Amino acid sequence: MILVTGATGNVGSELVSALAEAGEEVRALTRNPSAAALLPPGVEPVAGDLNRPQSLADVLAGVSGLFLLPGYQDMPGLLAEARHAGVKRVVLLSGGSAALADLDNAVSRYMTLSERAVRESGLSWTFLRPRSFMSNALRWRPQLAVGDEVRVPFPGVRTAAIDPYDIAAVAVPALLTDDHDGRIHELTGPESLLPADQVAVLAKVLGRDLRCHGLTDAEAREDMSRTMPAEYVDAFFSFFVDGTLDESSTHPAVRDVTGREPRTFEQWARAHAGEFAAPA
DSSP, rough: EESSTTTTTTHHHHHHHHHHHTOOOOOESSSOOOGGSSSTTTTTOOOOOOGGGGGOOOHHOOOOOEESOOOTHHHHHHHHHHHHHHHOEEEEEEGGGGOOTOOOTTHHHHHHHHHHHHHSOOOOOEEEESSSGGGGGGGHHHHHHHHHHHEETTTTTBBOOOOOHHHHHHHHHHHHHHHHTEEEEEOOOOSOBBBHHHHHHHHHHHHHHOOEEEEOHHHHHHHHHTSSOHHHHHHHHHHHOOOOOOOOOOOOOOHHHSOOOOOOOOHHHHHHHHHHOOOO
């Protein structure tokens, strides 16, 4: 039995589908009970609060492999409960900023501390460190619902964004075999693109005359602060304005693990074009 946390999120939903298609027993943990109806047939939906490890005995019962998101309040306690329940292996969805080990940066801090807790848990582990998700482009849907201009922060920053489908494709063998124990997979897409490049691809796929408008740093800070805590805004400014994190480099991990090239942004956009037509 594999337990997938964040099972209806961008990565978790892809992973649940991949495991189900492979014939594996899957338990899908989600905070949103209504989303359970979207799970593939045969997948067991479960509810639980990962910030309350002591409440997870039934959720963890019989689980051998755990796909875990980072940043819960008591990661050591959560992992201790998993080990006590008989879990053997954990695959942690981390991020590139974990390598910085910058405890003064809010994002790097929770990635770093999550990895540290997993290393010290006594469980076999694999870390997945994806760069920006291609699915972040779905944040543009409210703008596209009212016009053809996409306003983006950090317009001069290139990222080798990855399709969550490819993150899941690497997670599957890491959960099912011991071939990836103790390994850190740096996960990227096949190309490094500016936000304007992504908008141009999306324009082509959607058949719309889209324009990319780069925000100034002041505009970006004001815009991000409407929906994001200040410490996280500061973290992203550290990464992309101060240059403490470089997400432009591509890495071969997806190809090495799966035997195929990672998906391009155009492939992702074509697979998800219908989501841009839906209400944001």
